[in-house]
Amino acid sequence: MNHSFKVGLYIRLSRDDGNIESESIVSQRSLLNQYVKENNYGVVEEYVDDGFTGTNFDRPSFKRMIKDIEFGKIDMVITKDMSRLGRDYIGTGELIEKYFPSKNVRYIAINDGIDTFIDNTNNDIAPFKAIMNDMYAKDISKKVKTSLHSRMKEGLYVSGRCPFGYKKDPINKNHLIINEKQAEIVRLIFDFALKGKTYHFIAQELTKRNIKTPASYYNYVWNAKCLSQEYGIWVDTTIKAILTNRIYVGDIVQGKTKKINYKLKKIVKNNPIDYIIVENTHEAIIDRDLFNYVQTLLPKNVKRPEKKRTYLFDGLLYCGDCKHRIMIRYQNKTGRSYTICDYYRTYYKYHVCTTHTNNYEELESVILDKIKEVCKINLDKNQLKYFIENIKIENNTMKINKQMDSLKLENNKLTETLDKNYVNMLNGMIDKEQYIRISDSIKKEITNNELRISHLKNENNELSIIDNKQVEKYIEKVLSLENPTREFVMNLVEKIYIYQNKTIEIIFAFKNVT
C-alpha cells in the first residue's frame, strides 16, 4: 500500500441497538482511535450519526462522508463493524463492493476483520455479514429458511433496485408491476429499434427530447454526483441494456453476476447457462415476438481492435480541471499522439471541460524531466530506501508479526493453564494420572506454537533480505531514471494531473515526497 491514507471514521448509533454499551458512541470512538493509532493512520474527519437507523442511508453525517469521498477529502473509511455502515444488505453491499472500489476508497470493518485492500478470506465472508446485518434489522425467523438463490428460482424479484419501467408491488415487494411513466420510455426505445435505429441514435434522440434517464430515478446518495443525473444524458450502453433485457417480456433473469473481487475489480459475470430464468412472472411491457424480432436487428458484439501503441504514462494522466482521465490518441495523419480530456471528448457539447490537448511525446519528456528533478531534490539514497522498504515490507511484516503475537499470547495462556493444572492436582481436584495427561497435551501445544514462532521469525528475516536486494536495484534505477519502463513508472507515480494552462502536477506514490 504505497499510499498514505486520508482516513474518515464513521460512527453510528441508533435506537435499534438498544442500550448495549459496546455500541455507544464513546466506545466506538475509542475503538476506532485505538485502531488508527496502532496502525499509524492519519484521521481527517470523524462522522457521527447519533440516533439514525442503519436500514437506510438517509443520515446527515453519512451523506457528508460521501461528499468528502467525492471531493477526495478522504480515501479510507473505518467502522467498528459492517453494521455501523448499514443494515441494508443491498445498500451496504453496493457501497462496499461497487462504490468504494470505484472511488478507490479502502474500507475497514475492524471487528469483522474486513479490509478491502488486503486479500483476506474475511473479505469473502463480507457479503454474508452484510446479509446477517440486514436480517437483524428485519424479520429474522422468516428469512433464515429462504436463501437468496431459492427465492430467485421461485421467480421472486430479489434485487434492491427495480428495473427501469417497473415498480415494486406494494402488496408484495418481490413482485413487479408496471411503472407506466417509465414503461412509455421503454416502448419508445423499442419503437426506435424496430425502425432499425442504432443505440447511439436512440441515446441522442432521448437526450434531445429531455427524457429522464434511468439513473435519475435512482437517487442513491453516493450517486449524487453521477454525471447522467446532472445532465440527463442517455448513453449507448443504457439503450443496449434495455433493448436486451428480458424483464420487459415478463421474464425474470437473475443470478447474472457472482463472486466479487474486492481488489478494485468489478463483479464477475456469470455464465449465461447459470442464469436463473423464470418466465411470465409479471406483466410484460413489450410483446415477446416483438422483443425477439428486435434482438435480430441489434448490432452484434464487435470485438474492439487491440490498442497498437503503449505509452509510458498511459492510465496515469488525469485532467487537473475536471479530474477525469486524459486519453492519448494516435493521429494517423501526423503520426503523432495527442492527449485529450475524456470528459471533454465524451460530452463536449455540454461544455463540461476543455480539450487539454498536448503533443504526447513532448509531454512525456517534460514529465520525465520533472520526475527526475523531484527525485534528485527530494530523495537521497537512504531516504528512498526507507520509503521503499516501508512500503514493500510493511504489509507482510505486519501480518507475520500479528501471527507471532497471537501465538505468544496463546502460549502465555497455556502456561497459565499448566500452572492451574498443577494447583488442581495439589488440591486433589484431579489425580496424578489426569495431571500428567493434561500437562503433556498442553506442553505439546506450547512446543508446537514455539516451532511456528521460530518459522515465522525466519520468514520475516528472509523477507527483508530479499527485499533489500530489490530495494537496492530500485534505488539505482530511480536515481538514474534512464529509459524507465511502464511498470517502473507505475510504481513511482500515482497520478499526473494535466491542467488546461499546461501546468503539470505529479502525485508520487511515495510517502512524504513533494
Ligand SMILES: [Zn+2]
Ligand atoms: Zn477535463
